[in-house]
Every structure is written in structure tokens, then in C-alpha cells.
Amino acid sequence: MKAVGVIVEYNPFHNGHAYHLQAAKETAHADLAIAVMSGNFLQRGEPALVSKWYRTKMALLSGVDIVLELPYPFATQKAETFANGAVSILDAIGCQSLCFGSESGDISTFQQTVEYMNTHKEHLDEKIKMNIKTGVSFPKALSLSFQSLSSTENVLSLDKPNNILGFHYVKAIRKQNSSIVPLTIKRKNADYHDEHFTAETIASATSIRKALFSSAAGNSAIEQYVPEATSTLLKQYLKEYGNFHEWENYWNLLRFRLLHSSPKELREIYEVEEGIENRLITAALDSGTFKEFMQKVKTKRYTWTRLQRICVHILTNTKKSEMSTTLEKAAYLRLLGMTKTGKEYLNKYKSQFNLPLVSKISAYKENFISLDIKASRVYSFGLPTQHAEILLHQEYKQPPIYVETER
Amino acid sequence: MKAVGVIVEYNPFHNGHAYHLQAAKETAHADLAIAVMSGNFLQRGEPALVSKWYRTKMALLSGVDIVLELPYPFATQKAETFANGAVSILDAIGCQSLCFGSESGDISTFQQTVEYMNTHKEHLDEKIKMNIKTGVSFPKALSLSFQSLSSTENVLSLDKPNNILGFHYVKAIRKQNSSIVPLTIKRKNADYHDEHFTAETIASATSIRKALFSSAAGNSAIEQYVPEATSTLLKQYLKEYGNFHEWENYWNLLRFRLLHSSPKELREIYEVEEGIENRLITAALDSGTFKEFMQKVKTKRYTWTRLQRICVHILTNTKKSEMSTTLEKAAYLRLLGMTKTGKEYLNKYKSQFNLPLVSKISAYKENFISLDIKASRVYSFGLPTQHAEILLHQEYKQPPIYVETER
Numbered sequence: 001m002k003a004v005g006v007i008v009e010y011n012p013f014h015n016g017h018a019y020h021l022q023a024a025k026e027t028a029h030a031d032l033a034i035a036v037m038s039g040n041f042l043q044r045g046e047p048a049l050v051s052k053w054y055r056t057k058m059a060l061l062s063g064v065d066i067v068l069e070l071p072y073p074f075a076t077q078k079a080e081t082f083a084n085g086a087v088s089i090l091d092a093i094g095c096q097s098l099c100f101g102s103e104s105g106d107i108s109t110f111q112q113t114v115e116y117m118n119t120h121k122e123h124l125d126e127k128i129k130m131n132i133k134t135g136v137s138f139p140k141a142l143s144l145s146f147q148s149l150s151s152t153e154n155v156l157s158l159d160k161p162n163n164i165l166g167f168h169y170v171k172a173i174r175k176q177n178s179s180i181v182p183l184t185i186k187r188k189n190a191d192y193h194d195e196h197f198t199a200e201t202i203a204s205a206t207s208i209r210k211a212l213f214s215s216a217a218g219n220s221a222i223e224q225y226v227p228e229a230t231s232t233l234l235k236q237y238l239k240e241y242g243n244f245h246e247w248e249n250y251w252n253l254l255r256f257r258l259l260h261s262s263p264k265e266l267r268e269i270y271e272v273e274e275g276i277e278n279r280l281i282t283a284a285l286d287s288g289t290f291k292e293f294m295q296k297v298k299t300k301r302y303t304w305t306r307l308q309r310i311c312v313h314i315l316t317n318t319k320k321s322e323m324s325t326t327l328e329k330a331a332y333l334r335l336l337g338m339t340k341t342g343k344e345y346l347n348k349y350k351s352q353f354n355l356p357l358v359s360k361i362s363a364y365k366e367n368f369i370s371l372d373i374k375a376s377r378v379y380s381f382g383l384p385t386q387h388a389e390i391l392l393h394q395e396y397k398q399p400p401i402y403v404e405t406e407r
Numbered sequence: 408m409k410a411v412g413v414i415v416e417y418n419p420f421h422n423g424h425a426y427h428l429q430a431a432k433e434t435a436h437a438d439l440a441i442a443v444m445s446g447n448f449l450q451r452g453e454p455a456l457v458s459k460w461y462r463t464k465m466a467l468l469s470g471v472d473i474v475l476e477l478p479y480p481f482a483t484q485k486a487e488t489f490a491n492g493a494v495s496i497l498d499a500i501g502c503q504s505l506c507f508g509s510e511s512g513d514i515s516t517f518q519q520t521v522e523y524m525n526t527h528k529e530h531l532d533e534k535i536k537m538n539i540k541t542g543v544s545f546p547k548a549l550s551l552s553f554q555s556l557s558s559t560e561n562v563l564s565l566d567k568p569n570n571i572l573g574f575h576y577v578k579a580i581r582k583q584n585s586s587i588v589p590l591t592i593k594r595k596n597a598d599y600h601d602e603h604f605t606a607e608t609i610a611s612a613t614s615i616r617k618a619l620f621s622s623a624a625g626n627s628a629i630e631q632y633v634p635e636a637t638s639t640l641l642k643q644y645l646k647e648y649g650n651f652h653e654w655e656n657y658w659n660l661l662r663f664r665l666l667h668s669s670p671k672e673l674r675e676i677y678e679v680e681e682g683i684e685n686r687l688i689t690a691a692l693d694s695g696t697f698k699e700f701m702q703k704v705k706t707k708r709y710t711w712t713r714l715q716r717i718c719v720h721i722l723t724n725t726k727k728s729e730m731s732t733t734l735e736k737a738a739y740l741r742l743l744g745m746t747k748t749g750k751e752y753l754n755k756y757k758s759q760f761n762l763p764l765v766s767k768i769s770a771y772k773e774n775f776i777s778l779d780i781k782a783s784r785v786y787s788f789g790l791p792t793q794h795a796e797i798l799l800h801q802e803y804k805q806p807p808i809y810v811e812t813e814r
Contacts, residue, residue: 256788
């Protein structure tokens with residue numbers, strides 16, 4: 001069986017995702033699609049709208065056959081580390097190809113760019129260093145350096161978010177000597193950051209979340225942009241758990257953390273550096289909301305995303321020492337769900353996977369994947385107390401989601 | 408001017424306290440009463456019903472002239488350390504006497520008991536060790552050892568809570584070579600632990616708190632047992648801050664702390680020992696309320712009070728390393744409030760105090776008394792979010808309470 005891999009967050013799953021999946025399977029001539037999906041906290045340093053279990057259900061009901069969790073140490077990370085983890089998982093589970101959406105849509109550009117960067121590495125690093133000194137963020141410095149160096153070559157424009165991710169996927173494939181074939185599909189409509197609905201049936205996840213949080217009608221406003229499964233599951237989530245998750249739900253806890261920790265303790269947290277801890281504490285004292293807090297803390301150098309990731313690590317109490325193991329490759333395949341076809345694939349090939357497949361966490365293995373467990377526990381605190389209980393224990397109790405679909 | 412010292416929690420100030428104050432001033436022939444009062448967290452490991460500022464107002468309006476805060480490192484502690492801190496403060500501010508309530512009511516018994524214990528120390532320590540080995544708590548072991556050794560002497564019954572405290576006050580006075588004269592008054596009615604109203608106008612603080620939390624009428628049920636000032640201030644507190652403080656308000660935060668900390672991190676917290684951290688984490692996973700949690704954690708060896716103190720230290724993130732300085736004497740006099748008479752006393756004698764008098768915390772002195780600041784910040788999280796703001800900042804902004812009373 002031929003499997004195509006996709007790297008996703010599905011926050012939530014929408015028509016754009018469905019289109020991408022369909023196109024990925026066609027382009028790759030694949031029998032099934034395997035998704036590596038962030039868990040409860042996402043790459044941009046945010047809690048997911050709904051739990052990873054619900055997002056897994058959405059995926060399985062709309063075209064994915066196997067959902068694996070991108071472990072916490074890779075999920076809430078800059079693009080490079082995120083890509084390393086995701087690619088290593090797709091490689092370990094035997095995907096022949098990886099198909100990602102991009103603004104560019106031309107895979108040869110990605111490959112040439114990676115090639116170019118490898119051969120001009122020193123020169124580029126120097127440029128980046130110089131640009132960082134002017135006070136810009138790393139992604140900005142990379143993009144600027146690149147533009148200045150590569151004017152005559154056929155290279156990728158690295159100021160587009162999906163191009164950046166794709167670039168890192170291709171780079172990771174090469175670095176890991178993986179046999180995965182990278183493929184890309186040009187993204188349809190809706191830019192990643194669009195906050196408003198622009199097309200008729202395809203909208204960005206950002207605009208969908210915005211609609212869900214802002215309108216009382218909520219769900220009905222998004223129906224034309226998401227598969228029915230998503231719409232139904234979102235309604236069900238609200239009924240079962242009382243609210244969707246957003247940073248504001250965790251503000252009280254984050255503030256509590258910041259106000260009873262010493263700067264020294266905060267410096268032990270992953271990514272807390274350069275005295276940002278003092279800025280965070282001072283801002284926490286005077287901020288009634290997460291948004292207010294972020295506006296106080298933000299600087300040119302610290303992007304909103306980077307700060308949010310730091311906040312996630314503070315909230316989950318993730319130490320530098322816990323993350324110090326190499327972040328080049330994932331250590332396990334955490335199965336969140338599968339369809340009938342997915343199950344067939346797993347049964348057929350699991351003896352060949354070169355990472356352990358974890359279907360259910362036993363209470364006795366807590367050190368193993370302890371960061372995912374901690375993240376899930378913390379995530380449950382974003383619900384009203386009376387609803388948090390199930391989610392708190394789900395990490396241990398939930399077997400992989402199974403959907404009786406055969407493709 | 409002659410000052411009598413009292414050591415109090417006023418949680419809340421009631422008629423029994425008023426009676427004690429009056430009797431103390433008379434017995435000591437004092438011109439004014441100086442109270443050392445626990446801050447926002449109390450000796451038995453509980454958040455105070457209302458903030459230390461409100462409790463200070465109650466005290467000043469009902470007979471106390473100067474209120475000093477017993478710093479956090481002494482307040483949430485076993486009787487011996489609590490007494491060391493409180494006595495050192497009363498000594499530093501120049502009290503000629505200390506008057507405490509007791510079940511015994513006979514000061515000579517206290518003095519003889521301290522004398523006896525000093526001369527029989529080794530023998531007693533041995534007995535205590537033996538008793539602890541049978542699995543009982545320290546206070547119980549002390550009381551048992553004492554009874555078995557001292558059958559023929561005129562000694563104190565150390566199984567009464569106020570006798571225990573009094574014993575430690577007298578012991579601390581002796582140990583610190585203080586010139587303070589200890590005095591005691593037999594407690595009127597109402598045992599410390601009484602949960603129900605037993606007398607006509609005097610009730611235990613425990614029963615008063617119970618009434619406040621249990622009845623919708625709340626306040627009117629307690630009016631006959633508290634001075635009018637207390638009653639008015641309790642009503643005002645509810646209006647200003649939304650609720651009284653009790654452990655349940657902090658359960659979500661304590662649980663969050665327990666579920667995102669490793670056992671190793673918890674072992675760094677003051678008083679967390681002997682593997683209790685694992686018990687705490689396991690119980691936290693399955694407890695919806697603080698009460699449920701405590702019932703799961705309690706053992707014969709760990710008294711309810713000892714466990715509650717541990718929980719306070721976990722909540723406030725107070726490390727062993729932060730408490731490692733000697734707990735023999737306080738390092739400063741934190742002024743919470745005064746009457747006109749109190750002010751006169753302070754002006755007259757402050758040059759003779761042998762500890763610094765702190766009237767207002769400047770933001771620039773944060774390391775100084777940092778544990779009190781942290782405790783106050785954490786205490787504010789027991790209020791509904793919209794009310795927490797004032798309390799969070801009060802530690803810096805509140806000047807000492809002043810009441811225009813002259814006695």
C-alpha cells in the first residue's frame with residue numbers, strides 16, 4: 001500500500017484541508033494519507049481550539065487514514081524543529097511521499113533552494129548574523145539574507161509562511177537521508193493569516209476560529225467553510241466540554257505561574273533567555289488579559305509567535321533540561337486514530353516501522369512521553385472545572401479513535 | 408508607655424478576642440496593645456477568610472493599637488517556629504509583657520513546664536523519638552512523652568491547642584533571653600475547634616467561619632458573636648472582593664501546580680519530604696475538590712494541619728532553599744496598621760527598636776520580604792478574576808491602616 005504523508009494542525013479541519021488531502025492523494029497516487037498532527041498545543045504557541053482527539057476524529061471522517069501525534073518537543077517549535085520531528089515520523093511509518101501546501105506550488109524551487117543554502121551556508125550564516133544585529137527576528141533575518149544573496153538564482157520567496165515550512169520539510173528529508181519524495185500543491189485562496197472570509201468555500205483556519213469566538217451564532221457562520229463532520233464535532237465539543245480553548249482561558253494560570261516564580265526559576269524554562277523573564281513578570285503584574293499582556297511584552301525582536309511559544313512552555317513548566325535531548329528525530333509514533341484502511345496498513349507494515357508504535361499510554365510508563373502527558377493535563381485546565389475531568393484523564397484512558405471507513 | 412503584646416490571627420476578630428484584649432490590657436496594666444498577626448496564610452495552613460488589611464482594620468477598631476505582620480516564614484509553621492517569630496517581634500518593638508489565652512490559665516504551670524523540659528531534655532527527646540516510631544504525629548508524640556514522664560510534677564496538659572502555643576511562647580521568651588513577662592488568661596467558653604455556637608456571645612472563629620460559608624444569610628447568623636466593626640467589614644469585603652477566601656478557591660491552582668510539576672520539583676518545596684510528593688500528585692489527579700484531595704492524602708502520621716501547610720508552600724512555591732535562613736528570629740517589623748495611640752508609641756520609641764520598621768514596601772526592595780509579597784500575590788488568586796487586581800497590587804500600594812482612635 002502506498003502512503004502519502006501530510007503535516008497538519010487541523011485547527012479545525014476545513015474545506016481547504018479537504019482539498020489539499022484529495023490533491024495530495026492524487027498527486028502521490030497514494031492508497032491512503034497519513035497525517036502527523038500537533039497535539040493540544042500548536043506550532044504558533046497556542047492551545048488548539050479543541051482537543052487532539054476531536055481533531056483526530058475530524059481528520060479521519062474527512063480523508064485521513066492514520067493520525068499520529070507530533071510530540072510536544074517538536075510541535076510547539078520553530079519551523080526547523082517542527083519539520084525535523086514531523087518528517088522523522090513520516091519516514092519511520094513508511095510514507096513514500098510527503099505532500100505540503102505552499103504559496104509557491106513548485107517543488108523544484110524548494111529543492112534548489114535547499115541545495116543553494118547547503119552550498120552557501122557560511123556566507124548565509126554571516127548575513128543572518130548581521131541582520132539579527134539590526135534587531136529583527138530570526139525568520140525576518142533569514143528572509144532578508146536570502147533575498148540579498150540569491151537575487152540571480154531561482155529561489156523561493158521565504159517570507160511566506162507555508163513556503164518556510166515546506167522549505168524545512170525538504171531540508172529535513174535531505175538531512176535525515178530519507179527516501180521520502182517531497183511534493184507540493186499550490187494553496188488555494190485564503191492566506192494563512194487571513195482573518196476574514198475571502199472565498200466562497202475555502203477560508204483560513206484563523207478566520208474560522210475568529211468567527212467561532214466572535215459570533216453568538218458561531219457555528220452557523222462557518223458551515224460553508226468546513227465539512228459537516230467538523231461542524232458536528234465542534235457543536236459536540238461545546239456540549240461536552242463547555243468551551244473552545246484559547247489563550248484567554250489560561251491567562252489566570254499563566255499569570256499565577258509568572259507571579260509566584262522567581263526570575264531564576266523562569267530562566268530554567270525552555271526558550272526563556274536574555275532577560276525576557278523580567279519583562280514577562282512585570283507585564284503579568286499589570287495585565288488583566290492575555291492580549292494585554294502580549295501587547296506589553298512584544299518587541300521587534302520577539303515576535304508574537306515566539307512569545308506565545310515561551311508562554312506555552314511556562315504554562316506546561318517545560319524545562320530546558322527536559323528538552324535537552326536532541327531535537328533531530330522523534331522517538332516514538334503515537335497513534336491517535338485510524339480508519340479501517342489505516343488499520344490494515346498498520347497491521348501489514350508495523351513490523352517494519354523503525355520507531356515504537358504507541359497506541360495507549362500505560363500509567364506505568366510515565367517517563368516515556370511525559371511531556372505530552374503534562375501538556376494534555378495542562379490543556380484540560382482551559383475548560384470550566386466541571387468539564388475538565390474527562391480531558392485530564394483522557395491521555396491514559398483514550399484508545400486510538402477508530403473510524404469504520406474503507407477507501 | 409507600657410505595651411502588652413498579643414499574638415493573633417483574627418480570622419475574623421470576634422467577641423472572644425475583644426474579651427481577651429481587654430483582660431490583657433488590664434492584667435498587664437498596659438497603655439496599649441500590640442498585636443503580631445499572621446498575614447494572608449495562617450498557622451494551620453489555610454488562607455485567611457479576608458485579607459490581612461481587613462483583619463488589621465477589625466483589630467484597630469476593636470482595641471488593638473499597633474498591628475505587625477508575622478512574616479510568612481513564621482506564620483505558616485508549627486507552633487515552635489510560629490512562637491519564635493512572634494516573640495522576637497514583640498521583643499523588638501519593646502513590649503513589656505505578652506498575654507496569651509490558654510486552657511490552663513495559670514502562668515506558673517507554663518514556666519514550670521518549660522523549666523522541666525529544659526532540665527529533662529535528653530530523656531524527653533528519647534521518649535518522643537520512640538513515640539514517633541509508633542507512627543503518631545509530632546505533637547501527639549510530644550504530648551504522650553510528656554504525660555508519661557511528668558506524672559508526679561505540676562505540669563501543663565499539652566494536648567490542648569492553646570496550651571501548646573502558650574508553652575512555646577514562654578519557651579521562646581526564655582530562649583531569646585527576652586525581658587518580656589509572660590501572662591495568661593483562661594479562655595472563656597468556646598474551644599478552638601468547636602464548630603457550633605455554644606455560648607451566648609462568644610464563639611470560636613471556626614464556628615463563625617463555618618456559619619459565614621454555610622448560610623446564605625451568613626453575616627446575620629454571626630452578628631451576636633462579633634463586634635460591629637467585624638460585621639461591617641465582612642460585608643464590605645464581600646462587596647469589594649466578591650468572596651471570602653477558603654481552600655476550595657485555590658484548589659484549581661494547587662491542582663495545576665501538582666499536575667505540571669515533577670516529584671523532584673515538589674521535593675524542593677519546604678516541608679515536602681518522605682515521598683509525600685507522589686501521594687499528593689496521585690491524589691490530585693482524582694480529586695475534584697480540595698476536601699476530597701485532603702481526605703485521600705491524610706494519614707495517621709500526616710495531620711490535616713501539616714498537610715495544609717505543605718499545600719500552602721506548594722501554592723506559594725516556597726522552596727526549602729528560600730526558608731533555609733535561621734527561623735529563630737524575625738528580621739523586620741512590618742507595620743500593617745495603627746491607631747492614634749499606636750502612632751504616638753511608634754514615634755516615641757522607634758529609635759529604640761532593634762529591628763527595622765517597614766511601613767511601605769518599595770518595588771526596589773523586592774528581595775527583602777519577598778516571601779510575604781509572593782504570598783500576597785498568590786492570595787489574590789482566590790478571588791474572582793475581576794476582583795483580584797486590587798489585592799494583587801495592595802502589597803506595594805497600601806500604606807499602613809490608620810485609625811483615629813485614642814485610648
